[in-house]
Amino acid sequence: MQIPAYLLIGLFLPLFPLSMGFNFVLGRSRYALLRILLLLIWPQIGLTLLQTLDSPVPDWVVPLALFTAALYALRALALRDVGQWSGFLATSAWALLWIAIQGDVTILQLHLFALGFSAPLVLLALLGAGLERRFGAAYTGLYGGLTESIPRFSAILVLVVLAIIATPLFPTFFIMLATVMQAVTLMPLVAVVVAFVWLLWSWAGARLLQGLIVGPTNAEGIFDLNRLATGAYALGLILLVAGGLYGIGGLL
């Protein structure tokens, strides 16, 4: 009974190859709202299911979770579609929740960690939808030079990607820090793998940004974000930073 239960949870807190299920569903979702809901709810279902089990997590889960996180982070390096990229980063990040589960983190904190990983991805899903509206596809290397053609959109995009790849002050940074802390308690080598996954995220993030914002623009006449939308995104990012510093980071 234990193994099937964990396999079911492994669908929502991704464990390879079950992780392919989420990316299949996300890829088939054409509506931005549906993608946002998936990004927000998927790991929360996994955590809720996990609560119903009273047995400790089997030993094979942590290595498989680490493999899943590393595999999707590596695969994200070669992606050009913004939607797929956010799916792979979500898979990689949520897989790391298995490490936090092993430690003395409460279930409420785990839900917050999952939310912390999902929130910037939701913003990226919205921005990806914006790119599709403007160019017909959210694809890196296709148009480039967005800094010149749509500067406000680019600035928000840069900050959102930084939030996803766990740059300091954003909640993802503090979640990764907590994960490394738990990993060291488990075994220092696990911490090294988590750190390696983090490095791959940075690489993937830089590749995504360079494919979108850098280079001469060939997209004249494209409309930028209006002030209201920019303000809304900025507010979202400020809330993320506040959540990181005050909530998860506990610095302030």
Next chain:
Amino acid sequence: MEQIILLIPGLPILSALLTQLLGPCLGRRVARLSVIGTLLTFGLSVAALWLVLTGQQQTTVSLFGSGVFLLLDPLSTLMAVVIAGISLVVHVYSLRYMAEETGYGRFFVLLDLMTATLLVMVAAGDLLTLLIAWHLVGVLLYFLLGQNTRDVSAYRYAFWTNITYRIGDLPLLIAAVLLYQAYGTGSLSILFEQINTNPGTHQVLGWPLMDVVAALIALAAFARSAQFLLHTWLPYSMSGPTPVSALMHAGIVNAGGFLINRFAPVFVHSSEILHWVFIVGLFTAVIGSVLMLTQNDIKKSLGYSTMGQMGFMIMECGIGAFSLAIYHLIAHGLFKGTLFLGAGNVIHAARGDDGVPKEDLYTFVVERRPIRQRLPWRLMAAITLAVPIAILVAAHWLVAEDYFQKQSAIVLLFFGWITGAQLIFTTYRMQTRNLRRLITLSIFSFAVVVLGYTLISHAFDLFLYPDPAFREQIYAAADFDLFWFDLLIGLIALVIIFGWVITSFSDQNGNHKGQFRRRLWLSFYALVSREFYLTDLYTRFSRALLAFAGRLNLWLRWI
């Protein structure tokens, strides 16, 4: 009064905010706000240093009662003055230099944020604040180097910098986590106190915790300070704007030396790590200098020169001369910043007239013409032996009576000797009309450098590490086994003697090179000019990894 340390990074953050918010109203004039903010920051940093110099005790200050702590101590205030000073010069220079560039306001916002982050980094009083600042420096540098968003190659090289810095962030992160797990505190002052009282009980994977943490911190310092194998980004980051190159070479790349100094209490309790630090630094210093000599691009040449200097700085840490490394990074920051900011003028002027008088020195160095007459080589060889001995005796008399017993001082002196010997080799190969003047100048400059280093090292030691017992501990931690120490000194002496034997031999053979020697030399030159193929190797590796990732995606149907 100690709250001043909070204001120091606070001002550039405020300036960045104002520059961003008032940019649309003030246009390009908004940059002046940024300059004023940096000027005030510099003034505050000087005031903080003055406080420490006049007896203010080391204090940890909390940011409005939060978990963010900043340290007011000799190291943080000294570094704050350097960073704020160099940043001020870069700000003023950029006012006109960047005037024609797009994203003028963004540039000053990023410059202010970088200044604030560097100031937080050097004053961080707890592990988390240090980690955040250390990580953010790499992120901000990425965007500063990629200021020109049209330039794809600038971003490519900015990415190299960013990924190397990320590689360096991770060991520091793991070191911080290990320290926190072992001692249960993030506060640096409490942590160092506990390490001093109880250093040896913790282990990681069977190794002493202090060794593991020191090794990880050293790795972080190597990545930040472009040590060999983690250096390839440095010369290529010149695609960024010149003020950013100046700031980077003057205040960012040398953070490795700062980090080792900050964690001095950890290194004191480690066993072999400082020896590895010495070896890596030595190797980088040699390789960086060799690569510098083969460059024909002034900025790239300066980049490799920085690599060599950083190697020397890390090497100084490796021999326990921690405070000397701080002096080195300050001196290097100032002269390299000046060189970068002046590089554009030099290039511009050289296009019209290179300004080099066609005298003996020119024909020897540039035109590679053989010389007609040389100085007596025995005299020059004797000078290379006599000067270090004289300096050693002077140091013994001026600095400390047990100078002969200080291994680190002797190692440094030997490197000074190598530098001096190199100078005298070059002098020997030059033709001169005024023998006495040339020899006097050579000896004088050599003596000033070595003696200056010795005295300044002593002064910095007294300021940064006032506790004599701790100073002794640092040097003791860096002490070599006597056998290896003697071997090293013997080897260096042999290299110099070998140099003179070769010189004498070539002299007698009329400088004729055999075919084998000529081929060997050309192969070596090709290897160096291709930068030991390291860049090619890394590029191939990353391309292979990306291709593998792409293939995986194909196999797994992109889900």
